Amino acid sequence: MMKEWATVIDHVSPTSFIFHISRCGSTLLSQLLGLNEESISLSEVPIFDDILRLRYKLPGITEEYTGELLQAAMKFYGQKRFGTEKNMFIKTDSWHIHFYRELRTLYPDVPFLLLYRAPAEVFESHVKLRGTQTVPGLIEPEVFGFANDGIPDFHSFPAKVIASYLTAYITVASTDSLSVLLNYNEGMTAIMDKIARVTNIKYDTALRQKMEERTGYHSKYPGTVFSEQRDMPPPECLWDALDLYNQVELLRFNQTHCT
Secondary structure, X not given: OHHHHHOOOOEOOOOEEEEEOOOOOHHHHHHHHHOOOOEEEEEOOHHHHHHHOHHHHOOOOOHHHHHHHHHHHHHHHOEOOOOOOOEEEEEOXXXXXXXXXXXXXXXXXXXXXXXXXXXXXXXHHHHHOOOHHHOOOOOOHHHHOOOOOOOOOOOOHHHHHHHHHHHHHHHHHHHOXXXXXXXXXXXXHHHHHHHHHHHOOOOOHHHHHHHHHHOOEOOOXXXXXXXXXXXXXXXXXXXXXXXXXXXXXHHHHHHHHOO
């Protein structure tokens, strides 16, 4: 029914997908993109995740079937509300980088933004408040490429997840010319400028001012002035992720100086 109904919806096609490793500014980035009245900005839409993970939950589900469902769902969420929308940005769930191949097949010409942050900062955030993906068993281990061979170590599990994301980033950034690496530590203004160049979107002075004002506040608590405090040295379980992070940084350097 959803596939049939989607054929008659006046919708905006995806402008870009925002992949992220969690706790790296993706929520704020999504909010900044949504300040543009010509843009639809979607953030971790539950039905997109349900569709992508459907084959892990039900037998006999094919990639072709989930692809058709996902494209239909995109049209529903990308329908024009006011008739002036021109762009649609989709912030994925963090583990959706492991569905890269399926998404690239469905959207071969759409830029993929790869947002990330220093592993120690991401890990520390999850130690304070765990995200779904960093609690063993809440997401199918096969999604991350982990063997389902028993209960993993609870403390080090977030480090394994972060490493799986950065490993995927290296593969994508090394092979996909439409992928763009974005480090949280570049600052949101620089990141937004990169996105504008990649997607050919222009920001007027008023919109830029709104964006600058929004970056001063916490993404999940908009009335709270944003601040950070880091006080944990990187644990040994993060060493693999730190090495992968350095490899990603080298790829980003090469992207920046070759464009």
